[in-house]
Amino acid sequence: MKILVPIKRVIDYNVRVRVKADSSGVELANIKMSVNPFDEIAIEEAVRLKESGKATEIIAVTIGPDKAQEQLRTAMAIGADRGILVKTDAPIDLGGVEPLAVARTLKALVEREKPDLVIMGKQSIDDDSGQTGQMLAALLGWPQGTFASKLEVNDGKVTVTREVDGGLETLTLTLPALITTDLRLNEPRYAKLPDIMKAKKKELEITDPSALGVDYTPRLQVLKVSTPPERKGGGRVSSVDELIDKLKNEAKVI
């Protein structure tokens, strides 16, 4: 079984994001970038499937600038067998390479690589669109299991436990299928030194959108990006009764 894992280069989750002075987006220059945390979980899951003998090959894919090779190397250090960079200098964001464009790119690669399973993050922590996985599944006409917190592959089927609002839902999908990962699926490992060194020798293909026949012209226009209004300090209540009273009469939510 072949697994394709799309990953994204995003601002590191430790960085305090700042909006650009002209409100056109967020400050990206000289900011620490990392693999999107949900995508790390996707890589980890794919590597575990390979280690348990269920998968034979893992391909990490990213769309981004030349520097995104670093994130592919990270994926390969954790266990991806090879990497593909679809190179573009457009921001991978609303008003740049949008979720649908990403999904189309991935569709082209899926058709070329013919994986049995695509595992990807449920959303990226930069623009938080949370759409790409669903769009890709629809474009491919594949079954999808989103927000996975548990995954089992057996006899051409994948059983997914999903985190939904009311609790957990379990689905069985027939391969090929698409999974998006939630936080509790696994805890990604630290890359090992020998694997980091080996990753340097793994194959990394660089291609571009036109070679895959996709067009990145944005369909959305970003009018303004601003920081959320500062939260006002909360108050303390002295009893449950007071809390209920406030919820009823002040907030009017119950």
Added chain:
Amino acid sequence: MPVYSAPLDDIRFVLHDVLGAESLSALPGYEEFSADLADQILEEGSKICAEVLFSLNQSGDQEGCVLENGDGLTSVRTPAGFKTAYDTFRDGGWCGIACDPAYGGMGMPHVINTAMKEMICSANMSFGMYPGLSYGAFEAIHKFGDEALKTIYLPKLAEGVWSGTMCLTEPQCGTDLGLIKTRAVPQDDGSYAVTGTKIFISAGEHDLTENIIHLVLARLPDAPEGVKGISLFIVPKFLPDDMSRNAVVCGAIEHKMGIKASSTCVINLDEAKGWLIGEPHKGLRAMFAMMNDARLGVAMQGLGIAEVAYQNGLAYAKERLQMRALDGAKFPDKPADPIIVHPDVRRMILISKGFTEGARALSYWIGMELDISLKHPDADTRQAADDIVALMTPILKAYQTDMGSEVANLTVQIYGGHGYIQEHGVEQYVRDARIAQIYEGANGIQALDLVGRKMPQGYGRLLRRFFHPVQRFIEENGEDEALQDLVFPLARAFSKLQQSTAMIAQKGLKDPVEAGAASSDYLRQFALVALAWMWCRMGRVAQERISAGQGDKAFYEAKLKTARFFMQRMLPEADSRFKMAMAGAESLMSLSAEEF
């Protein structure tokens, strides 16, 4: 709770922009090394440091190590979480990062190991002791052991399933190793029976590894008196052939000021089975090979603590609101201004910054010279690099550990009373940093090494290895308008260093007391000039990048500003040290013991 994030931007600046460390890939054995690989390794390494090791630093200090009495044999329990953290560290291959690949190591350049050590010490200095000593043992066995010993011990040490110690100190002998009493008696099977008591042995007993390999200094029966009669032995806790227990036992552990999660043990050897490493009576030479590495490692402890202390002092100074700026409120909407507006607080933060960033460049440069000294195909180039490392080792060890303590203390000062109490975790840095000034040769001994051994070596050859490039730098950049305020102070301080060097060389040759009396001040003066040179080099690169419009302008501008601060407010200390060094021994030696 203190914070730490690895200063990867500054590390990359030093490695790539200032030192061009990727040039090491031209050396045999480092062909695979590249800037990308360095970045990737340090990035992943920093995650383990900041996430795994750092989170155990405070709890490790509070819990400390505990001596347990099991089945008649004592054992030491490290603080909660240390074993799991060690397993993660070891499984990641980090123990053997700079070890020879022929024996299971990763064979990465020392300059990368140097950066890794800095991050480990910032995150958890106590933890760093365990793999640090193993690496020292690896190097000593690698250099002086015979092939049979190497095959048995090196792969296990590189992998980190066994750990190492160095057993020099005894109750009656600390600095003066000539007083060692531990005895080694040859046995029929070629091994030795080693008997004696060692004290203060770091990592002497613990629960992190399957075996502990002690490198023990002891005397053979026919040994001459003093340091010329010391031999080096390898004494494993468990004998490698059948893993049976050897007669080497931890008698007690010390309760101490800092690095509480690192065990400091009394080690009793009772006819323990050992094997000779290197030649009889030449043990000190072998141990010194290990100690030179270890001294650079201790220098990184000074830098590592300074870095984490600096980060916390800075963060606190931006947050803590007290009083208004002298020239009027900077944040009128707040009840008071953050203390970073006050000149004296800025002074403390900038001294911390000026030291850590300067010392980072200095340490990594020496890490790189160490690589060249080991791997360069040309013998003269190797020798030149070896000379630089030998000369700078005592300077780095003493200066960086003195400053590690200084910066930790400045951080407590920035925190005020909140630094003195335990809650914020910065007083721990003062306690942890303190030992680095003492072990691996107390700092006074480093100063003696500099003036007594390194200075006269090869009729000043080692000194010239430093003086010539500095001279050249001054000549090449002295005309550069943009660098005037950096190169000029360097040139002045450098000429004074040449003066005090000449004085000590002359007077010291006649009267060693004169050299001894000048040594500590001279070492500090030397260190400040070395740091000034580093700041000039960093300033030059920053200036070039700004002129070319490359990279992060704000980063480079901050570099230039910090360089100027160093020249104006830290380098002048070299003048007073110069005066003290030149004052001679008379006033220091004239009081009789009764007159004190």
